[in-house]
Amino acid sequence: MQQHTPPPAAVELFDARPFFEKALIFGVQHGILNQARLDAICTEAPKGMVQIARYFGTEFLRPDLEKARDRLVNLVSLSLQSSSQGDLRMAAEILRDHSLLSRSKAGADMLKALIVMPQNTHFGMNERGDFSDRHIAQLDRWSCMGLTEYQTELAQRNQAALTVEAAFLLSDRLGLSADDLQDAEPDAEAVIRTALLAHATACHEMPDWVRFEKMIQSLRKQAIRKSLQLQPILDVPPRFESVLAHTLLSVQDDLPKILDTKIPVRTLFDQLPSFMGRYFWIEDALNEVDHHDRTQSATWQKLTQGHHDDGTVLTLLLCVASSSKPKTVLTEKAAASLIRKIRKQGLSSELATEFIEGHAPLNFQSDFLQLWQDFLVHALPILCSDHDVKLSDAIALLRHECNVK
Numbered sequence: 001m002q003q004h005t006p007p008p009a010a011v012e013l014f015d016a017r018p019f020f021e022k023a024l025i026f027g028v029q030h031g032i033l034n035q036a037r038l039d040a041i042c043t044e045a046p047k048g049m050v051q052i053a054r055y056f057g058t059e060f061l062r063p064d065l066e067k068a069r070d071r072l073v074n075l076v077s078l079s080l081q082s083s084s085q086g087d088l089r090m091a092a093e094i095l096r097d098h099s100l101l102s103r104s105k106a107g108a109d110m111l112k113a114l115i116v117m118p119q120n121t122h123f124g125m126n127e128r129g130d131f132s133d134r135h136i137a138q139l140d141r142w143s144c145m146g147l148t149e150y151q152t153e154l155a156q157r158n159q160a161a162l163t164v165e166a167a168f169l170l171s172d173r174l175g176l177s178a179d180d181l182q183d184a185e186p187d188a189e190a191v192i193r194t195a196l197l198a199h200a201t202a203c204h205e206m207p208d209w210v211r212f213e214k215m216i217q218s219l220r221k222q223a224i225r226k227s228l229q230l231q232p233i234l235d236v237p238p239r240f241e242s243v244l245a246h247t248l249l250s251v252q253d254d255l256p257k258i259l260d261t262k263i264p265v266r267t268l269f270d271q272l273p274s275f276m277g278r279y280f281w282i283e284d285a286l287n288e289v290d291h292h293d294r295t296q297s298a299t300w301q302k303l304t305q306g307h308h309d310d311g312t313v314l315t316l317l318l319c320v321a322s323s324s325k326p327k328t329v330l331t332e333k334a335a336a337s338l339i340r341k342i343r344k345q346g347l348s349s350e351l352a353t354e355f356i357e358g359h360a361p362l363n364f365q366s367d368f369l370q371l372w373q374d375f376l377v378h379a380l381p382i383l384c385s386d387h388d389v390k391l392s393d394a395i396a397l398l399r400h401e402c403n404v405k
Contacts, residue, residue, distance in 0.1 A: 018074065021077075026092050056140050077147075112139060116129070118164050192247045219258065232245060303359075312403060318352075
């Protein structure tokens with residue numbers, strides 16, 4: 001039985017020549033480049049080498065000129081290969097129709113544009129503005145970059161630029177200007193995540209912390225009532241749809257923790273390492289303090305009905321310190337029960353202090369703390385006395401210092 005020998009595998013030769021050289025030879029062999037055009041290229045090349053050597057260093061040193069020659073060839077190759085998409089005939093025609101120096105400049109312009117593109121999606125890690133002298137050192141390193149390396153870097157930076165542009169668009173819709181967004185230096189994806197949450201809660205402005213916290217609480221309430229599924233933002237230009245869809249998936253992954261009512265909102269977003277910086281809100285310390293103060297004042301107002309006299313405050317704090325229901329007025333019977341409870345279980349000064357710091361208006365806190373400490377100094381020995389069996393001295397003290405009727 002005759003055995004057939006498989007045909008030898010085709011061998012593809014690797015051509016390591018610069019693309020400029022390949023296009024030049026192809027142009028000569030196929031009559032695209034005539035002698036006059038070749039003479040012009042030979043005249044332009046030394047000029048270009050000197051210009052490049054001077055730009056990056058000096059034209060008076062042989063090593064600089066030799067490196068400039070390599071840079072010139074590579075920049076022209078980069079421009080030709082990118083413009084022709086690797087088609088040698090088209091590249092040769094470009095060499096015929098354009099000067100060598102213009103192709104070198106086109107290659108350099110490609111790299112300069114790449115250098116000033118966003119490196120990643122974080123505003124604080126990207127430079128603003130056009131190419132300048134501070135970028136020359138980077139251009140020096142990149143001037144021998146090949147097309148494949150260039151295309152890989154371009155694809156990464158295009159994706160980052162698209163994400164940044166989407167963040168600008170959504171931020172503008174929520175009333176935050178591009179300058180203010182850049183000054184805040186968030187991650188662009190964090191801005192988009194917050195915009196998606198704002199969309200889900202019908203919030204129409206970029207939130208500060210107070211509003212952001214309300215957004216999360218609203219989402220948690222929605223989740224209690226029904227199965228919550230965030231929806232994409234539909235009215236965006238098509239080029240942003242993939243960015244928003246990708247970011248929406250990351251928010252969906254976060255939802256179990258976002259909707260967990262056992263995790264305080266501040267703890268989750270501002271203290272948990274995996275969530276810190278993952279979402280964005282406007283830093284407005286004055287508004288946060290004002291909100292905190294208004295919240296405290298509202299709680300205090302409800303308990304005291306606006307009365308800040310010593311008797312009202314001390315009655316309230318004494319109830320809190322003894323772990324009793326907060327009251328600002330005691331009947332004599334209630335006062336006696338309170339004294340017995342204090343003698344049996346003790347009194348926690350810290351509870352009263354924490355209550356002041358957590359609920360009293362900020363501008364009154366220091367006065368209330370001092371009032372409480374002064375009260376304890378002379379009241380504790382009487383309230384806890386074993387000799388006052390009938391509670392007469394303790395009741396008299398509370399009638400004098402607190403509100404007992």
